Amino acid sequence: MKEIKRMLEVYKQIDLSARKVALATVVYVAGSAYRRPGARMLVTDDGRWEGAISGGCLEGDALRKARQVMLDGKPMVVRYDTMDDDANSLGIGLGCNGIIDVFIEPIDPANPANPIALLREFVQLRDKRVIATVYQSGWETGLSEGARFLLTDQTVENIPNWLRSDMNSVMHSGKPVTQLYEVNGGIVDVFIERIDPGIELVIFGAGYDTIPLTRLATEIGWQVTITEDCIAHLAPKRFPAATCLLYADAEAVTDKIPLTDRTAAVLMSHNYKYDMAVLTKLMTTDIPYIGVLGPRKRYEKMQMEWAKTDQHFSSMCLNRVHSPIGLDLGAETPDEIALSILGEIKAFFSQRSGGFLKEKPGPIHERLPVERVLA
Incomplete structure (x- = not known):
């Protein structure tokens, strides 16, 4: 909640008539990573950013990719493979031992449904909501990358049947889900997250x-x-x-x-x-x-x-x-x-015990498989 508020404050100060803006969101993590799915970073075309998608390892490269997104006006998905420090393409030791997918999209201030507008509405209403983001999609699906579906206690319409069950499940559990769906003969990658107003x-x-x-x-x-x-x-x-x-x-x-x-x-x-x-x-x-x-x-x-x-x-x-x-x-x-x-x-x-992490068996966070299957 605090990070979202800070990004909104920074966004409000940007001269949108002179600057372009992009939003980078972690949409999938397999293995270990410093930040979990849902972590965000707001980027401007003059090299400034607010928020974080890692512990500082990925932000520089994501900034370069975001500049391309803002120039082209088209979103992209960037995969960072940190499983092998010696082989990673960034040339630095990340030490995370995971695979991280980051969805970078341009922000259109004229679009009332852009992700910043949705986050601003969330902060104003302080409601619990589930947002499903299409971040990769074949042309035959009829869904554009960056399309979003919203579920709240008051908003349930316009959610396709193939997505409704998983959105309801995330609303109940609070755990984000990244899933593949077959839609109209094509494949759609969707990131589903619940954002809460905080304690x-x-x-x-x-x-x-x-x-x-x-x-x-x-x-x-x-x-x-x-x-x-x-x-x-x-x-x-x-x-x-x-x-x-x-x-x-x-x-x-x-x-x-x-x-x-x-x-x-x-x-x-x-x-x-x-x-x-x-x-x-x-x-x-x-x-x-x-x-x-x-x-x-x-x-x-x-x-x-x-x-x-x-x-x-x-x-x-x-x-x-x-x-x-x-x-x-x-x-x-x-x-x-x-x-x-x-x-x-x-x-x-x-719903944690509050004990020492070193005494917790297994990984700190739930590990997801590298390959996903259709829902």
């Missing part, structure tokens, strides 16, 4: 330790809302990067904040009664992640109070509560605690 962090409490948590969360591109029942703590100068500062009491706060399946709530007011009231309200919502700062006994005391007042929540509901909050990093300072909290939240939404 929305809601912090209950505006104390000193909220400052580094807000700073780090916004630095990685999350939206951050800070709410308190003491307006004096919500001075904007204390939280310049926060998306929203909200003054509300514990009983009303859940009615004023939109909670989605990408929302994480962190209770860190250091006020037991306030946290207790907020947590009780949150338990009646569908918010997927609730973190409570403090020792385990604090949360156990809250559970005992629920029992005394005859309030009961299912085990599935209780499993949403993470207390003590954070990964076991040995964190001590507010900045280290913020890192621990954000690490756990990221691991939760990525």
Whole structure:
């Protein structure tokens, strides 16, 4: 989300009457690569770029290819084979041991359906959407390279039947797919990806330790809302990067904040009664992640109070509560605690354990075969 926003900011500053623009997108990876499918790089004809498609190894060559694309006005697919450092055509040791396909396309500002326009709409609406991009196509298919199909909760029309099932599958799983299809007797290569609005962090409490948590969360591109029942703590100068500062009491706060399946709530007011009231309200919502700062006994005391007042929540509901909050990093300072909290939240939404990668058997990412078959 942060990379997309930055590319849109750069694009907005470009004088499109004098400059040409292209977009490079990683559409397929077999084996290992620094960036995964969906990584993007915006390029202008004067040699500037924003974003990245690798760890810095491929950008120079992709820039040269993008200049040709902008000159010709026609997209191209570039394959980078990094399986053998001694044999790669770039003459540098990439060390990735993978095959990477990059789709480079010119941007037509007059086309309302160009990829930059689609990304701008996504940022404005903050919806979850699946985009299918045709990046190679035979003439007989009737599909042009760069054609796109869009699936959202509101948009389902104009998706061909041969593509609909895979787009729905990507919407459900979140995993990008690169697939071959036979259409009208020809072959079509399609990259299908889901782009998400990112994690929305809601912090209950505006104390000193909220400052580094807000700073780090916004630095990685999350939206951050800070709410308190003491307006004096919500001075904007204390939280310049926060998306929203909200003054509300514990009983009303859940009615004023939109909670989605990408929302994480962190209770860190250091006020037991306030946290207790907020947590009780949150338990009646569908918010997927609730973190409570403090020792385990604090949360156990809250559970005992629920029992005394005859309030009961299912085990599935209780499993949403993470207390003590954070990964076991040995964190001590507010900045280290913020890192621990954000690490756990990221691991939760990525459905990962948060352990050492060296102890993970097999590759870090799912490996795809070099050759693909027709769907």
